[in-house]
Amino acid sequence: ATLGVFFSIPICALFTFTLLDLVGATINTMVLGGLALVFSRLIDNSVVVLENIYRHMEKGQSLREAAQTGCAEVSLPVLAASLTTAIVFFPVTLLYGVSQYLFSALALALVIALLASYLVAMSVVPLFCFKFVKPMHKDGYIEALALQTPLWSHRKLKSAALAFSRRFNHYFEKMLEAYDRYLTKALRSPCLTLLAILGLFIISLCFLPRLRMTYFPRTDPSQFVINMKAATGTRIELTEQWVEKVEDIIRRIVHKDDLNVIVSNIGTTPDFSAMYTNNTASHTAFIQASLKEGHTVGSFTYMDQVRHAIEQELPQLSIYCQSGGLVDAVINLGLPAPIDVQISGYDLDKVYDAAIHLAEKIGKLSTVGQVFIPQDMDAPALRVDIDRLYASEFGLTQQDVIENNPYCY
Template sequence: IIALAIPLSIATAFVLLYFTGHTINIMTLGGLALAVGTLVDNSIVVLENIHRHIAMDKPVREAVADGASEVALPMLVITISILIVYLPIVFFTGTIKFLFVPLGLAVAYAMGASYLASLTVAPVAIAAGDRELGHLPELAKIEAPRSVWGSLTAIWKSFNPFERVADRYEAFLRWGLGHKALIVGTVGGVFLVSMAQAPRLATEFFPKVDAGEFILNVAAPEGTRLEKTEAIVETVEGVIRKVIPAGELDQIVANIGLPQGWMVLYTPVNGPHQAFVLVSLAKGHQVRTDDYISRMRDELRRELPSLKFSFQTGGVVSDVINAGLPAPVDIKVSGPSLADLNQAAVTIRDVVASVPGTLDARVQQGMDYPEIHLNVDRVLAAYMGLTEQQILADVVTGLSSNISGDPGYWIDPKTNNAYFVVAQYPEQNLKRFEDFLLTPLIGVKTTELPIRIAGTGGLGGSTLSLQNTPFAGMPMLPFGGNFSGGRHREPIFLKDVVRVERRTGPETIDHYNLQRTMDVMFGVAGNDLGAVARSVEEKLAGLGLPKDVTVDLKGELGSMRATISSFAVTLPLAVLLVYLVMVGLFRSYLDPLVILASVPLGFIGVVWMLLLTSTSVNLESLIGSLMMIGIVVSNSILVVDFANVLMRQGMPVQAAVVRAGRLRLRPVLMTALATSLGLLPMALGLGEGAEASIPLARAVIGGMMVSAVMTLLFVPILHSVAARRKEPAAPHVV
């Protein structure tokens, strides 16, 4: 009967996800996987309470009605408390919101269906079973054949270990009620010591996932020709095959130089001297991707020391969360002068490289890219009847066609499809730089001068020079001078009107906040991005930078810090929302405070679980902490609400607290174990790509196990103190 809650709740969640426009994806399935253990909690509590009433010799139907109605209100509070902790996720922004809102909705739909199933399907199933047996009373007299499972059950009942545990728990609880100060002081000390260990936890934005693929960025010295870069990449591929065995390697795809067309907007390559190599490992590879990368990094440094290398790992999810940046940390160096920026960026790169834990420190923009400057002789060009704009148009048309400046179209009359009609010089004719200088300039039509020229016509004189000088607003056609007369005219070449100058300059000029910017990027070894970033910031704090140069750390680091800051507000907000809901339902200000006392104690388990398993504080573990708040509150509600019921029936405070603790021991332990066991496969990282959810599951399990103990030991003692000081409780609502 209890297990029925799982398929019913998950099926209902699928239906509601469909009608709310969501799909079945890794986040919605992850949310349902997280909720599997929690889905049976409601049914466990209801059925345990029904069996308790049956043990009081009540008729089955009466026991079902009394047992279900008795826990209806606390189960409603529990469900609302679990759901309401997901409400702050709605206030997230950016990629995080689109990732985790579907997860929260999947959990909310499944939990709501679980609540309804626990109060309808489970009680009705018990009552229906009793009705079937009621028509055949003689069945009760027939002894069922003893099976292996039945024999084990009989042995378990005769041994009765749970009652022994319950007796010892009741004895300890009575002792604790007599030593309240000692218990409260001990719990407070454990909490402070545990929170003091929190700074030792590693911090990162999103857990690293072994996606089975990585990108290797290769950069040769600026000015390296494309065919030379191709030979270098071939050597790099040989290193890759040397490090990764053939059975572990799936494919290698190399992208060299700049692509053609609009794809150039999305490539990380800045010129023919750069390339990136996509390496995919075979499915089920035995060695982790990071281990192969570490070996490959050492091998590349040894064989190709003059090249720059960097690696991108983590797969699509990491790229999306990191906004497509090729490194976890991007130090943006901004200022007005490129020379000062380059000096500062190189200095920062050297400082970053000296910090332990940093990888692939590099300046993203090179400053030695070969450039050819064409200085137009304006006087000579004007005499030839040409403007700088016309010369530029002819050069661009010759090299990359007229598609960007003056595109032409042809429409197929049969299909009405439009095609570009472009003009461009054949690439095979541009083998040397001298061929480029022989580009003819034919940007305008030539006309005959409507006057007679005396002499040879080689020079038209000052009047003709003025006539050939263009001015703004009136583009003029070439005439006079070399264009006069009826004889054959010599063509004008690019070399005739320009002066060539070779220089070096930046690969690209980037801007951030309207300022020129250079990027210093680096990766992090391990999972402690926060500690490495703090060490880098400490080094940079004492660094003297040129005037007007500023430094700003962006990338995954900025997202991580913004997320942690958001959770510093989100977690207290979730606790406050749960408190307000319980105040309205319990009609008491003090009982919700007693219940919420288990929440900070749950963080004891979160801290120690993450610390002992070397798991970092990241987005997933913070989401797990948020989930833990709602689950932890549910156990305390069971104990406090039932103690209030007993006190309203006239039982003394201490006796009521002990009685409530003993009777709620079984459901509290069962729900804690069900939730923890449901999350155990996820916490162990079983399955492909499960690394992303490991921190979430471990945070919930750690907080759940510790809070279950605290709920049974500390919350009853705190409740007994509060019950003696508060006013008489309001009548219980059923």
């Protein structure tokens, strides 16, 4: 009988993976997490069906009749129990954004596994009971369940199994008797029982402030990125000098055995490749520090230490640090920060003033580490008025003049 319940797990897993493949799902961490969450639940349906079939066997019904009647009696209750578990994950369908992509796979795997568990409990378990399980009677007392297979027909194996079953049943009955006594006392004093449960609940609330909560577990990407801005209009050779100072700070703080390589990207280009960098002008740069595998200090710890050092030693720079990891990029939907506030309007000067005012308020929050405004509104500009008549004498249009002037964008 135990083998019948045991085999229901791999059968449910096989059925689940087959359905996941049919719906186009892949085997990933979230799918495996959903299966790990529901695997303990997969056995319940089979156990309930098995126990009810065995109860009918105790009454003296034939194997076929016991399997049919026992399975039919609990089909609806088992279905209801499975649906109540699956309906808990219905709100996942209402999620959007990253949450939907993360948890929809988990919920899908869990629901499919519950469906597979119900089908196995309603088909495989009754068939198994009909073929292999029979009660063994001795003076009206059922001592054990024997399997009608050649392996268990051996006398020594059968006697060892019966001895183990008797010993196990002996201690199990004692545990049930103790449980029955405590349950009877609890039911006789319902008020005291409710007060005890309420007291334990209140005590558990005292530990709530000690629990650390996060949207998604933080992973160590073994790297960090520092986005840097010098004064607007700074020449690229001066920006390079600032970058060298930042690199010196990184080399001083990060242990030599942990540091792998530092890559710096300074300024930008006027062509299409500019879209692949966070830099906006010659005064901007980003420095990426990569750590060796097995580094002794976490990348987030190094990043905080470097940030504090730059803020103290190079206050002329505006910096923003980010992990640069793939997980954080997915969670942030590709944005540079977990919280991204965007302000739009027709008057850019008023919008920029509002952004500065809002950044000051956000920066005062105790849970906010950094506030960074990537846009520059004080960039130097040069107005070029083209003499169209003079340009036409050389066969040039306004577009030709602009394309041949490297300072016009």
